[in-house]
Amino acid sequence: MPCSAPRRKPSSRGSGGSPSSLSPPRRRAGRSSSGGPTWRRHSTRSPGPPRRTCRLPEELPKPARDRRKRDEEFEPRALRVRFRPEPAYSLFGRLAARNGETSCRAFAAEVGLRYFGEVLAGRRVEAVENLAGLAGSDIARYTAVSSGPRQVVVLNGETLLARSWAPKKRRYCPRCLGGDLRGTVENDGPRPFRPYRRAWWDVVHVDNCPIHCCELLRACPACAEPIDADCAWPWRCRCGGDLTNAAAIPRSPNECSLDRYVVGRLGGCEPLPSRILDGVTLEAAIWAAFYVGWIADHGRALDMRRADHATKAAARRRGLELLADWPLSFEALLDAMVEDVPSRDMQSLSPRTAYGALSMWLARSPEGSLEPLRAAVRNHAEKSRRSAPSGVTFTEAANQLGVTRKTLVAVAEQLGLLPSGTDLRSRIVIDEEAVSKVRDLLTRTLGQRHAARFLGISVPAFQRLVDAGVVATHDPVVTGRRDRTYSPQELEHLLGRLSGDVPECHDLVGDLAGLPAASFKGRVGLDRLLPAVLDGRVRPRGRLPSAPGLQGILVSVGEVVALHGHRSDSMLLEEAAKRFGVNYWGFRGLVRSGLIPGRQALGRTNKRWWVRRADFERFCDEYGTVRHLAERYDLSRIVTRAIIDKLGLKHAPVPPGHFVEVYRFRDVEAALTGSQEARDHRARRKRRPKRPLK
Ligand SMILES: [Zn+2]
Ligand SMILES: [Zn+2]
Incomplete structure (x- = not known):
């Protein structure tokens, strides 16, 4: 609708055909002195420069301010259908259709109302009631009336944000409309005027009709265009297409759970009771279900880029399900969220670190009715903080002991400190007693570097001995050379076997040398020399008490060289x-x-x-x-x-x-x-x- 044209001049007012039902134009001064109900905007706004407003088609008379009627002045038009639990604009559309109009806006202009600014926006409900001859019905209950600074609408006593209310989208359930049209009720007025719009079709969180378990549609089955918000017939498109002929897209009752809950609260179907959500305003209840479902499905961080319409709807359904048996499933969900909080954060656990998007939303929302939910989250965080185990995690314990986490896990498994079936990738906490047990075991073993020093040889030489099987690794054997450990007792035993009962000597005489030196001089690797000493081919000649490990065992270099002779084949x-x-x-x-x-x-x-x-x-x-x-x-x-x-x-x-x-x-x-x-x-x-x- 073009909105650029200036308002008509006062001289052109009333130039169109004036319907006989309208009262003659009245001056504003006379109106305010009459003492009757006045339109709020007239009484509060001082006359200023002419406002810019929308232009209407030429043949339609502009409902000028001066011609505005008070609500009780509207005379009833014949509708002859019973009152239905429908919003005022639906009744207005039926009334327009009954009076031969296909455009609600044209009919509104005819009777002296504005359709988009007033009827569709939930204002002047009484005027519509009077026009339909249904004065005193509770049609206002089913009409979303928007007011107040927070932009909320109230529908059937339930509060929704105004942006959750989209009557211009004009969605519909083909089966609801078809049921109205082909219903078997007697004396219900002319059939074509029976179908009416349901208020909850305009709630954006409702995607499906919970009564028929099918998706709400937006397009006309004949021309595939979205239904015009101005169209008077509730069951017809402007092109004449019959909306009751549209193919319904069936949904399982499970997929309609949230729709059933919302529509139940709006009075459209059997209510679905929920202990916690029933105490919360409808809008907040829907969002609570969304946030609970989101953290259950996607973790505590909320990434709206990943949240398309279907994902959001699925999260709402999941949340509704989790909140149904309040507080059991909800507590279980919070427990699971606390599970993967790093232990360093446990002592200062805040609801935000534990529950992420859910607690952020609860903290920011001004909604007072969410207090039970807030209290539950706060208490759970407090309880988790108190019951956080006092031990250390495996990673921290491994750092303290100077070993890798893998070694620690192996040692703990050997000592039976880990219950079977523990997920080793998860955060494992062990207490101080277990750590000291592990420390005891570790001090009774030597790392590779220390073991090599114990034998008085280099680390590569030691590795060759290990590879040749001369030195056995000590349990636990863990993959990765860094984690191998060796028992000092076993190394001591090996030295004893090598030296036998030879006497101590304090000087190197003749061609005697320590085992590493003899190995080098005789060009025989230690991995071959040590077995030769053990099986007697090379005889130990003496022991140097001052030299460490293998360096203190003296052999004759000549005997070592003679080992080559064994290779004559x-x-x-x-x-x-x-x-x-x-x-x-x-x-x-x-x-x-x-x-x-x-x-x-x-x-x-x-x-x-x-x-x-x-x-x-x-x-x-x-x-x-x-x-x-x-x-x-x-x-x-x-x-x-x-x-x-x-x-x-x-x-x-x-x-x-x-x-x-x-x-x-x-x-x-x-x-x-x-x-x-x-x-x-x-x-x-x-x-x-x-x-x-x-
Ligand atoms: Zn339906
Ligand atoms: Zn159409």
């Missing part, structure tokens, strides 16, 4: 390559291709390759290079190469990157002994005279 790859007559990398290719088995030493630094002598001999009997072939079959290398190339003999395959050609004697024997070239070559060789010696 194998040889290094370098040696094997030299003996076979190829370079090292070529021989590695033969090992890699699997022609000769090889193995790599397992030491950390000494990763050289070895082959067994027996394997090497077998390989040399079976395979040979061109040089070996020439020697074996009495040919020159050039001729051998020529024969191989001519006959296309294949050498054994080796992985790419290795350049070595070996041939299996068995495969090439026939070619090199029986072929024509070979025979010719041997004959020429015999004929050729030997070079004379100089």
